[in-house]
Amino acid sequence: MDHSENRPAYLAHHFSNIAQQADAAKLGMWVFLLTEVLLFGGLFVAYSVFRAWNPEMFYNAHKYLNVTLGSINTVVLITSSVTMALSIRSMQLGKRQQTLAFLWSTLLLACVFLVIKYFEYSHKIHLGQLPGKYYTFTGVQGTNPHIFFSIYFAMTGLHGVHVLAGMFVIIWMIIKTSRNMFSPEYYTPLEMTGLYWHLVDLIWIYLFPLFYLIG
Amino acid sequence: MTVSNNYLQEPKGLKSWLFTLDHKRIAILYLVGISLSFILGGILALLIRWELISPAQNIVGAETYNRLFTLHGAVMIFLFIIPGIPAAMGNFVLPLMLGAKDVAFPRLNLTSWYIYMFGMILALVSIVTGSVDTGWTFYTPYSTQTSGAVVAMTTAVFILGFSSIFTGLNFLVTIHKLRAPGMTWFKMPLFIWAIYATAIIQILATPVLAITLVLLILERTLGIGIFDPAMGGDPVLFQHFFWFYSHPAVYIMILPAMGVISELIATFSHKRIFGYRAIAFSSFGIAFISFLVWGHHMFTSGQSELASMIFSFLTFLVAIPSGIKVFNWLATMYKGSISLEAPMLWALGFLFLFSIGGLTGMFLSTLATDIHLHDTYFVVAHFHYVMFGGTVMAFFGGLHYWWPKMWGRMYNEFWAKIAVLLVFVGFNATFFSQFILGAKGMPRRYWTYLPQYTRLHGFSSIGSIIMAVGFVIMIIYLLHSIFKGRKAGTNPWGSLTMEWETSSPPPPQNFEKDMVLTHGPYDYDKAVPNKN
Numbered sequence: 231m232d233h234s235e236n237r238p239a240y241l242a243h244h245f246s247n248i249a250q251q252a253d254a255a256k257l258g259m260w261v262f263l264l265t266e267v268l269l270f271g272g273l274f275v276a277y278s279v280f281r282a283w284n285p286e287m288f289y290n291a292h293k294y295l296n297v298t299l300g301s302i303n304t305v306v307l308i309t310s311s312v313t314m315a316l317s318i319r320s321m322q323l324g325k326r327q328q329t330l331a332f333l334w335s336t337l338l339l340a341c342v343f344l345v346i347k348y349f350e351y352s353h354k355i356h357l358g359q360l361p362g363k364y365y366t367f368t369g370v371q372g373t374n375p376h377i378f379f380s381i382y383f384a385m386t387g388l389h390g391v392h393v394l395a396g397m398f399v400i401i402w403m404i405i406k407t408s409r410n411m412f413s414p415e416y417y418t419p420l421e422m423t424g425l426y427w428h429l430v431d432l433i434w435i436y437l438f439p440l441f442y443l444i445g
Numbered sequence: 446m447t448v449s450n451n452y453l454q455e456p457k458g459l460k461s462w463l464f465t466l467d468h469k470r471i472a473i474l475y476l477v478g479i480s481l482s483f484i485l486g487g488i489l490a491l492l493i494r495w496e497l498i499s500p501a502q503n504i505v506g507a508e509t510y511n512r513l514f515t516l517h518g519a520v521m522i523f524l525f526i527i528p529g530i531p532a533a534m535g536n537f538v539l540p541l542m543l544g545a546k547d548v549a550f551p552r553l554n555l556t557s558w559y560i561y562m563f564g565m566i567l568a569l570v571s572i573v574t575g576s577v578d579t580g581w582t583f584y585t586p587y588s589t590q591t592s593g594a595v596v597a598m599t600t601a602v603f604i605l606g607f608s609s610i611f612t613g614l615n616f617l618v619t620i621h622k623l624r625a626p627g628m629t630w631f632k633m634p635l636f637i638w639a640i641y642a643t644a645i646i647q648i649l650a651t652p653v654l655a656i657t658l659v660l661l662i663l664e665r666t667l668g669i670g671i672f673d674p675a676m677g678g679d680p681v682l683f684q685h686f687f688w689f690y691s692h693p694a695v696y697i698m699i700l701p702a703m704g705v706i707s708e709l710i711a712t713f714s715h716k717r718i719f720g721y722r723a724i725a726f727s728s729f730g731i732a733f734i735s736f737l738v739w740g741h742h743m744f745t746s747g748q749s750e751l752a753s754m755i756f757s758f759l760t761f762l763v764a765i766p767s768g769i770k771v772f773n774w775l776a777t778m779y780k781g782s783i784s785l786e787a788p789m790l791w792a793l794g795f796l797f798l799f800s801i802g803g804l805t806g807m808f809l810s811t812l813a814t815d816i817h818l819h820d821t822y823f824v825v826a827h828f829h830y831v832m833f834g835g836t837v838m839a840f841f842g843g844l845h846y847w848w849p850k851m852w853g854r855m856y857n858e859f860w861a862k863i864a865v866l867l868v869f870v871g872f873n874a875t876f877f878s879q880f881i882l883g884a885k886g887m888p889r890r891y892w893t894y895l896p897q898y899t900r901l902h903g904f905s906s907i908g909s910i911i912m913a914v915g916f917v918i919m920i921i922y923l924l925h926s927i928f929k930g931r932k933a934g935t936n937p938w939g940s941l942t943m944e945w946e947t948s949s950p951p952p953p954q955n956f957e958k959d960m961v962l963t964h965g966p967y968d969y970d971k972a973v974p975n976k977n
Contacts, residue, residue, distance in 0.1 A: 243954075244546035244623070254549045254622040261614045265652045272656035272686060276671060279682060362676060363668035374677030380669035384660065 240416050252418050259422045263429050266392075270433055273385050277440060280377050287372030291379070292444040294359060294370065296350060300442040303346050304434065310339035311431040314400075314424050321417040326407060329420075333404045336427070340397045347390055354379070382441055389437060392430045399423050451853065451950040466551035467953055472537035473851070474558050478565060479533050482524035487916065489517035494875070494909040497902050500893045507892040511578035512593075514890060518581030519598060523605045524565055526836055527694065530701035531647075532561070532612050534843050535640050537851060539616055541944035541951065542634050544625025544960030549618040557611040564605035571597035580890065582691070583658075585672040585683040589665045596662055603658045606651045609697070613647030616640050625943065627962030634942045634966040635711075635724050639704025642728035646693045646700070646735060654690035657683065681746055688739035696735040698832060700728055702839030703770055706792050709842050710774045711967050712940040713789035714781030718967045720773035727766035734763050744815050753812055760810035767803050771796065786938070787861035791842030794869045798834025802827060805880065820890075823883025826876045834872060841865075841919070848923070849937050853950040854930030860922040867915030874908025939976030942966045 238248075245251040281288045317332030358366030361383045365376035403423050406412060412420055452469045462470060493513050496503050505513065536554065540547055548554050571577060571594035579588040579595060588595050620641050624633070661683070663669045670676030672683045703724075711718040718724065740748055740756030748756075774796060783789065805827040808814050818824060849855055878901045883889075887898050894902065936945040941964060947956045964972040 242551070244540075244548075244551070246959075250622055254618050257621055258550060258553075258614055258618045261617060261648055265610055265614070265648055268649060269652035269656050272653045272660075275686075276660070276682070279679070280671075280677075284677070361663075361667055362670040362673075374670070376670060377677050380663075380671055384663065384669065384671075388656075388659075 238416070240411075248416065255418045255422060256425075259425050263425060266429055266433075270385070270388065273381070273388065274436075277381050277385065280381060284372060284374065284377065287370065287375050288378055289445045290371045291375050292441060294354075294357075294367075295382075295442045296353075297442050299346050299350055300438055303343050304438050306339050306343050306346070307431045307434050310336045310343070311428050313339065314427045318417065318420050318424050321407070321412050321420055322414055324414045326410070326412075329407050329412075330404060333400055333407065337397060337400045337404070340393055340400070343393060344390065347386070351383075385437055386441070389430070389433055392433070396423075396427050396430050399426065450952050451948065452953045453852070453950050455953055464555070466547070466555055468536050468540050468548050468551065468554060469851075469951065469955075471554050471558050472533055472535075475528060475533040475536060475561070478558075478562060479525055479529050482520055482565065483529075484920075486517055486521040486525055487913065489513055489520065491909055491913055493517060494906040496892070497894075498906040499899060499903070500896060502893075508578065510892040511580075511890070512576040515577050515580050516572065519568065519577070519602070522581055522694075522698075523602050524568065526698045526832060526840075527605075527609055528561060528612070529698075529840050530705060530836070530843065531616065531640060531643055531697075532557070532608075534705070534840070534847060535612075535616060535701060538847055538944050539619060539637065539640060540623065541850075541947065541955055542637055542942050542966075543619065543623055543628065544943045544956065544962065545619065545623035546955050547623075548615050549622055550615050553611050553615055557608045557615070560604055560611070561608040564601045564608060567597055567601035567604060570594075571601060582687060583661060584687075585661065585664065585680045586674070588661065589672065596665055599658045599661055603655055603662075606655050606658075609647050610651045613644035613651075617644040617648065620644075625960040625962050631722065631725075632962060632965050635707035635718065635721065636701075636704035636942075638725040639700050639707070639728050642732040643697055643700045643704075645729075646697050646732050649736070650690045650693040650697075653686060654694075657686040657690065660686075681743070681748070684743050684746055685739065688742045689736075692739040692742065693732075693735040695832070696731055698836045700731060702795070702836040703728065705839040705843035705846075706774060706795050707770075708940075708942065709788050709792035709839075709846055710777050711969075712846070712938050713786060713792070714778045714783050715939065715969055716777060716781035716967075717969050718773070719776035719779075720769070721967065723769050724773050727769045730766035730769075731763060734759060734766070738763065741810050741815075744812060745819050757810050757812050761807065764803065764807060771800060771803075787856075787858060787865055788842045788846035788938075790862060790865045791838050791845065794865065795835060795838040795842065798830050798838060798869075798872070802830030802832075802834050805830065818883060820888055821883035822879040822887045822889055825889050826879035826883060829872075829876045829879075833876070838868075841868075844923075846938065847944075848926070849933030850944060850949045850951070852927050852930070853933055853948075854926050855933045855937065856926040856930055857922045860918055864915045864919040864922070867918070868912050871908045871911030871913070871915060875905050875912060876908070878902075878905040878908070934977035936974060936976055939974040941968060941972055941974050945974075 241248055241251060245254070313332045313335040317329045317336065320326075320328035320332060354360070358364075359379050360366070360376075361380035362376050365379060367375070370378075400423060403420055406419065452467055462474065465471060465474075492504065493510070496505055496510055496513070536548070574597055575593040577593050577595055577598045578591060583595065583599060620633070620637055660669070660671055664672050668676075671678045672680050674680060707718060707724055738756060738760045740752055741760045744753050744757075805823070809818055809824060809827060845856065845861060882898055882901045882905070885898070887894060933949045935948055937949075938945070943960060943962070943966075946960070
């Protein structure tokens with residue numbers, strides 16, 4: 231039972247070796263990502279149903295989204311995925327300062343994304359392009375244009391919550407990295423954060439064309 | 446057996462329980478929460494039956510009655526039966542059966558329990574802040590318009606969903622990564638296969654319920670209009686979303702029960718289980734089909750006739766894997782040396798009641814008969830035969846079976862037999878009468894009824910009292926056994942699965958040595974279990 235003399239501190243008592251622990255973490259994370267996909271899946275279904283019923287309204291409403299800001303945000307998020315991946319690579323090579331720099335850049339890019347989203351949202355709120363019964367805008371041709379904005383806010387809002395959650399996790403990773411808790415032998419939490427961050431990125435890559443590039 | 450070193454006694458103190466990462470202690474914590482929920486839901490059920498003993502107002506008015514059946518459904522489903530077998534019993538025995546020291550993510554496991562408790566408290570808060578009268582299905586547009594604490598209750602269910610997802614995820618990874626050396630996939634106990642299939646449904650279906658409830662909450666608070674026909678939305682879309690989770694969810698409830706039954710039948714028949722692979726794969730068959738049958742809840746909701754026909758056909762398919770299981774259990778018992786201890790009696794009760802529940806499901810999946818039976822007591826009876834007659838019977842069978850392992854003590858066998866008998870008789874009196882009521886046209890969820898239904902309703906109510914007496918006896922002798930019961934040996938039933946190779950109760954690290962599989966879980970023809 232007791233082989234504590236050659237067990238590193240980061241190896242939990244119920245695993246027999248590092249590889250088993252890392253494999254378990256990876257499998258768990260992929261399964262978690264699957265649940266995330268299904269969580270968004272419900273919204274993608276709602277989107278498809280209402281777009282199929284109101285194709286013209288969706289086309290008319292999408293013109294009120296700012297493609298330039300959307301495109302910038304897409305580039306920002308993809309870049310943040312790159313910096314995230316590079317931070318893991320740096321830790322594999324044992325370069326702690328570089329890891330920290332890449333993590334900080336990922337965090338900064340996430341902030342940029344949310345700031346741009348904030349400006350988009352406030353512009354829409356200002357115009358009254360709000361979900362459901364708060365919708366007061368009159369410019370969109372077609373029936374029930376509020377549905378478009380209901381789904382737009384629900385999907386981008388849920389995505390925004392995920393970006394925010396990701397930022398907290400990245401901050402946590404920055405703290406752990408600065409406390410020297412990772413090494414080229416053990417950086418599993420960093421890798422898991424990366425997987426999560428790539429999924430958040432990937433969901434945006436679907437949201438962007440579905441809302442901003444209709445027609 | 447080293448009495449000084451078991452998980453119940455070391456370490457000591459309330460804090461050591463509330464911050465424990467030991468799966469066995471977390472299982473006990475769950476068991477406490479789940480038992481309290483079962484008692485609460487049971488009391489609500491008794492109040493319902495009391496009110497229905499005659500058509501007049503007996504104890505509550507119509508509005509309170511609506512709240513009672515909503516709460517009974519929500520508490521029993523989301524707080525008792527979904528977490529029941531996986532979170533309480535699964536947590537305890539899954540790592541032991543695998544010969545592992547713990548589940549893959551112990552901290553996530555404890556988090557799941559806290560999430561569960563938080564959801565439970567929120568559900569209770571909804572009772573005092575106006576309660577909910579929508580039924581456990583929260584159908585729109587009623588749920589967006591009625592007064593009451595719909596947001597609190599749906600938020601509670603949303604939160605409980607995450608507890609379920611994390612438990613499923615944890616178990617799936619544990620099964621993949623922490624099996625003892627020598628335990629290949631087809632040497633796993635069938636309970637593990639059942640938990641695995643359950644985990645898949647928990648992982649794939651629960652997030653869809655989560656997003657549905659988020660949309661419902663947004664609809665109620667912000668009026669986003671997605672489910673509101675006046676605003677271009679669609680209330681039937683809610684039903685699609687809801688049942689996409691909630692039909693697979695009934696298999697979250699029944700699959701682990703089937704796993705328990707496989708263990709009980711094999712152990713108490715002292716015989717190699719018949720059709721091991723068929724039982725294992727049929728769990729996956731059920732899990733797979735479960736995702737394709739949600740439309741059978743909506744035969745009268747205005748979906749297209751073609752869709753109804755397809756859903757009806759797919760629903761019939763569920764009978765195949767379910768039948769495979771029942772026949773394999775029967776074949777296991779054939780020429781076995783069956784001993785009729787209390788867990789086996791619960792298992793036999795399961796076989797009998799689940800078969801009735803399953804067959805009446807065929808009536809309901811037939812389009813023409815469903816039009817007559819839809820939303821009647823026939824559906825209520827069918828549902829309770831499967832869920833209570835199935836899952837709850839298996840839950841208590843499993844609880845009695847693993848009780849000595851959990852507490853190191855035996856319960857009183859005589860009173861255990863009395864209890865299972867009372868529950869079985871009371872259950873049939875309560876719910877078989879409801880099949881007849883439903884076939885005669887008594888609609889569900891009504892506070893009062895026409896005079897011709899009085900006798901059957903009265904019969905049903907008396908049955909519920911018999912059942913309640915059975916459960917009260919059970920609570921008394923089980924609690925008594927924790928303190929005064931006879932000391933249990935390592936393997937009181939003479940079973941071959943690995944959880945019976947460690948002391949009762951097990952040490953904190955589960956086993957004294959690193960486990961290696963030496964024989965299959967049902968090799969009764971080769972290995973001789975060390976019964977003590």
